[in-house]
Amino acid sequence: MRIENMDMGKGITLWVLPTKKFKTVTISFCFHRDLNEDYTYNALIPAVLKRGCEGFETLKDIERHLESLYGALFDVGVQKKGERQVLRFSMEVVNDDYLAEQGILAQAFYFLNRVINRPVLENGGFKKSYVAQEKENLKNRIKSLVNDKIQYSLERCAQEMCKGEKYSRYVFGNINELENLDDARLYSVYCDVTQSSPLDVFVVGDIDPAKVRLLLERSLSMERKQVRTIPKTTYKKLQVVPKTVTEEMDVNQGKLAMGFRTNINATDKEYFPLLVYSSILGGGPHSKLFINVREKASLAYYAFARLEKFKGLMFIGAGIDFDKYEQTVNIIMEQLDAVAKGHITQQEFEGAINALVTSLKGSMDQPSQLIDYYLGNSVMDSDITVEELIERIKGVTVDQVVEVSDRIKLDTIYFLRNRKRGYVIHEKRN
Amino acid sequence: MRREIKNEVLNERLIHTKLKNGLNVYVLPKKGYQKQFAIYATNYGSNDNQFVVPGEKEPTRMPEGIAHFLEHKLFEQEEGSVFDIFSKLGASPNAFTSFNTTAYHFTSTGSFYECLDVLLNFVGTPYFTDQTVEKEKGIITQEIVMYQDDPSWRVFFNLLKGLYQNHPVKNDIAGTVESIQKITKDMLYKCYETFYHPSNMVLFVTGDVDTDRVVQQVERYFSDKDVSKQGEIKRIYPSEPYQVAAPVVKDKLPVPRPLFMLGFKDTQVGQEGQPLLDKMILNDIMLEMLVGQSSDLYVKMYEEGLIDLTFSAEYTGEKDYGHIIMGGESPNPEKVVDMVYKEIERLKQEPWDVECFSRVKKKKIGEYIRMFNSLETIGVQFVSLIFKNIGLFDYIERLMQINYEQLKSHFNKFFENYQSSVSIILPN
Numbered sequence: 001m002r003i004e005n006m007d008m009g010k011g012i013t014l015w016v017l018p019t020k021k022f023k024t025v026t027i028s029f030c031f032h033r034d035l036n037e038d039y040t041y042n043a044l045i046p047a048v049l050k051r052g053c054e055g056f057e058t059l060k061d062i063e064r065h066l067e068s069l070y071g072a073l074f075d076v077g078v079q080k081k082g083e084r085q086v087l088r089f090s091m092e093v094v095n096d097d098y099l100a101e102q103g104i105l106a107q108a109f110y111f112l113n114r115v116i117n118r119p120v121l122e123n124g125g126f127k128k129s130y131v132a133q134e135k136e137n138l139k140n141r142i143k144s145l146v147n148d149k150i151q152y153s154l155e156r157c158a159q160e161m162c163k164g165e166k167y168s169r170y171v172f173g174n175i176n177e178l179e180n181l182d183d184a185r186l187y188s189v190y191c192d193v194t195q196s197s198p199l200d201v202f203v204v205g206d207i208d209p210a211k212v213r214l215l216l217e218r219s220l221s222m223e224r225k226q227v228r229t230i231p232k233t234t235y236k237k238l239q240v241v242p243k244t245v246t247e248e249m250d251v252n253q254g255k256l257a258m259g260f261r262t263n264i265n266a267t268d269k270e271y272f273p274l275l276v277y278s279s280i281l282g283g284g285p286h287s288k289l290f291i292n293v294r295e296k297a298s299l300a301y302y303a304f305a306r307l308e309k310f311k312g313l314m315f316i317g318a319g320i321d322f323d324k325y326e327q328t329v330n331i332i333m334e335q336l337d338a339v340a341k342g343h344i345t346q347q348e349f350e351g352a353i354n355a356l357v358t359s360l361k362g363s364m365d366q367p368s369q370l371i372d373y374y375l376g377n378s379v380m381d382s383d384i385t386v387e388e389l390i391e392r393i394k395g396v397t398v399d400q401v402v403e404v405s406d407r408i409k410l411d412t413i414y415f416l417r418n419r420k421r422g423y424v425i426h427e428k429r430n
Numbered sequence: 431m432r433r434e435i436k437n438e439v440l441n442e443r444l445i446h447t448k449l450k451n452g453l454n455v456y457v458l459p460k461k462g463y464q465k466q467f468a469i470y471a472t473n474y475g476s477n478d479n480q481f482v483v484p485g486e487k488e489p490t491r492m493p494e495g496i497a498h499f500l501e502h503k504l505f506e507q508e509e510g511s512v513f514d515i516f517s518k519l520g521a522s523p524n525a526f527t528s529f530n531t532t533a534y535h536f537t538s539t540g541s542f543y544e545c546l547d548v549l550l551n552f553v554g555t556p557y558f559t560d561q562t563v564e565k566e567k568g569i570i571t572q573e574i575v576m577y578q579d580d581p582s583w584r585v586f587f588n589l590l591k592g593l594y595q596n597h598p599v600k601n602d603i604a605g606t607v608e609s610i611q612k613i614t615k616d617m618l619y620k621c622y623e624t625f626y627h628p629s630n631m632v633l634f635v636t637g638d639v640d641t642d643r644v645v646q647q648v649e650r651y652f653s654d655k656d657v658s659k660q661g662e663i664k665r666i667y668p669s670e671p672y673q674v675a676a677p678v679v680k681d682k683l684p685v686p687r688p689l690f691m692l693g694f695k696d697t698q699v700g701q702e703g704q705p706l707l708d709k710m711i712l713n714d715i716m717l718e719m720l721v722g723q724s725s726d727l728y729v730k731m732y733e734e735g736l737i738d739l740t741f742s743a744e745y746t747g748e749k750d751y752g753h754i755i756m757g758g759e760s761p762n763p764e765k766v767v768d769m770v771y772k773e774i775e776r777l778k779q780e781p782w783d784v785e786c787f788s789r790v791k792k793k794k795i796g797e798y799i800r801m802f803n804s805l806e807t808i809g810v811q812f813v814s815l816i817f818k819n820i821g822l823f824d825y826i827e828r829l830m831q832i833n834y835e836q837l838k839s840h841f842n843k844f845f846e847n848y849q850s851s852v853s854i855i856l857p858n
Contacts, residue, residue: 298565
């Protein structure tokens with residue numbers, strides 16, 4: 001499987017991955033934005049555009065159109081890739097070969113173009129009622145992060161850890177910013193997105209790249225200006241004073257989230273041993289955290305470590321009893337220490353490499369995961385294929401894993417616990 | 431005994447073999463895929479808490495959560511953890527327990543045939559000691575407590591408690607922190623012996639695999655195993671009245687705004703196979719037409735800010751119970767519920783047009799075709815259907831045939847005299 005990468009000019013890149021195995025074709029338009037002060041505006045734009053466009057002015061018009069295209073999936077979103085925000089518009093349609101009707105793929109391209117470039121306008125801006133409703137929805141979405149306690153604790157840990165850095169911005173925006181949002185500015189940010197943001201278009205399925213290119217050229221009616229260069233994500237911070245943050249809430253289980261600076265991102269050669277390091281530590285049932293926190297000490301149902309490859313962060317998470325906080329933190333730190341000393345069994349080492357390889361190979365069977373992988377490459381200006389990455393991981397040695405442990409610095413321990421005195425956030429530097 | 435089932439629309443084929451010991455083996459070859467996926471499931475879930483062991487007279491009653499506990503414990507073998515073996519082979523194993531099924535599965539990207547043996551072997555070889563059973567209680571307690579903090583889980587189980595008076599579907603799959611303390615290794619063995627006989631199980635394999643080799647390997651695995659026939663397992667479910675247990679269930683949690691679920695109890699139960707499948711398809715289409723994203727009601731509620739993208743609706747149809755559930759986050763759940771009731775009454779007078787039905791049907795066809803992209807989704811869907819006597823391709827075949835008149839009469843019958851319950855979680 002080989003991805004074809006075509007420069008369409010004006011900062012637009014088309015990525016086509018032809019493969020026979022999928023019954024659908026997935027198209028994804030990804031606009032790249034700096035995670036700057038416009039982040040709340042960026043987060044709102046896809047939601048407003050999703051409400052209607054020329055020809056399909058209401059939610060109902062759009063939904064009925066999608067149904068008539070055999071339940072085409074149409075979705076928009078924002079994603080955080082390090083200190084970058086990606087605005088995504090995607091569609092998945094059943095491949096024409098499986099249907100009595102033809103031309104569904106072409107319709108999908110034309111539809112996405114209308115959504116992105118022909119929004120419903122009112123007095124030179126977006127339709128007011130759409131903006132008002134989607135502002136409210138986005139506000140609720142930001143607030144409801146707290147409903148998922150694992151995600152909440154990890155997000156809070158990252159925010160505390162990266163205070164003052166762009167990375168601390170929540171991908172869905174900020175409540176205060178939303179309340180004071182300026183409608184005219186929203187529209188001008190939107191114009192900037194379509195005119196000046198680097199754009200990647202991904203297409204995965206049983207398709208002919210030349211035909212896809214033609215479809216894109218014909219369907220896209222976007223006015224492009226000078227394309228912006230987006231600053232790179234900063235990821236080095238060696239001098240860290242670890243801090244502890246505790247937050248109280250009416251919960252039954254404590255949520256521990258520990259944030260580390262690895263000082264390595266996906267373009268560094270140390271990235272490959274770092275992947276193995278993190279997997280040995282907490283990448284599945286073969287890992288030190290699973291074995292020691294869960295199986296041996298019976299402290300948790302889940303205990304994991306995972307990497308953020310753009311900003312060079314590692315997060316460890318575990319759900320535990322409130323009074324097991326110290327014991328758990330100690331066991332976790334002992335595991336990091338063990339890796340640093342080279343106490344890695346053959347079983348752990350092989351298990352880690354196998355788990356990474358399996359998950360990467362598996363991602364090739366999922367259109368959305370393939371797109372996410374190559375979007376990551378686009379963000380990092382990297383051209384390593386999934387197959388090459390697998391080979392690099394297989395070549396990692398135990399010594400290299402031990403070596404990277406030197407670079408990994410504990411930055412923040414965040415703990416969500418039950419309420420003792422009211423809703424307060426304690427911060428302690430130690 | 432071997433047969434091949436084909437589907438032209440999906441362009442897929444499924445090979446079914448029934449072994450001498452009663453195990454049904456299914457293979458769906460998928461060319462070009464990197465992954466292989468195998469799922470080995472027993473027709474035994476959290477609902478099967480009272481039963482008569484084949485050969486015994488007296489019924490046995492088990493603590494809530496034992497099926498799920500057993501699922502956890504099978505991963506531990508005398509030689510150690512099954513995870514270690516899979517990890518050496520580069521495969522990721524997992525399992526789940528539902529109300530009616532316990533399933534063990536793995537995804538591999540090589541070493542598939544070795545992994546398959548490991549799967550059959552660990553599910554086929556229980557090993558429980560007092561000590562390992564005690565240790566698991568700590569882990570499962572954390573699992574139960576974790577779900578208690580999950581508002582969407584809480585709103586769901588509160589609703590089931592509102593819908594059902596006696597049926598065990600109202601109980602948490604993992605049991606309670608108290609109920610699992612009562613579980614012993616002898617109980618686990620007893621449940622295992624009753625429900626893990628190959629004739630009560632199914633094996634499904636998909637990926638770029640050699641069908642003959644899979645079947646031969648499974649046959650070989652069982653060739654030296656005891657194939658003595660098992661008598662019928664009698665499952666005891668208490669009789670469930672027509673009425674719901676409570677029309678409204680309210681609870682408080684630290685949520686930013688209310689969450690709700692509205693449930694309709696299916697009062698036409700006791701079906702399996704095609705009649706059950708037809709009902710499932712009709713309900714899927716009906717819900718899409720009633721509250722799907724293109725429906726008048728959805729759009730109205732969305733535009734008034736009463737619902738958002740968290741809103742969804744689905745029907746669950748089992749042999750001995752069934753329900754429609756819809757819900758999400760809302761600033762005013764009572765108003766949403768009221769609007770749904772009113773819409774049902776309105777539609778009885780002014781039904782949808784046939785064009786709406788055709789569009790939704792198209793959407794459902796597309797959805798089912800799309801599902802065949804993902805090996806894991808196919809496997810889980812297969813298991814959820816097979817114990818109801820429904821084949822993997824039956825859904826799309828029946829779906830293509832269903833017509834508007836059937837839908838209309840189904841709607842009128844389902845909502846003729848309905849029983850409903852609402853569960854609401856309020857911010858505290």
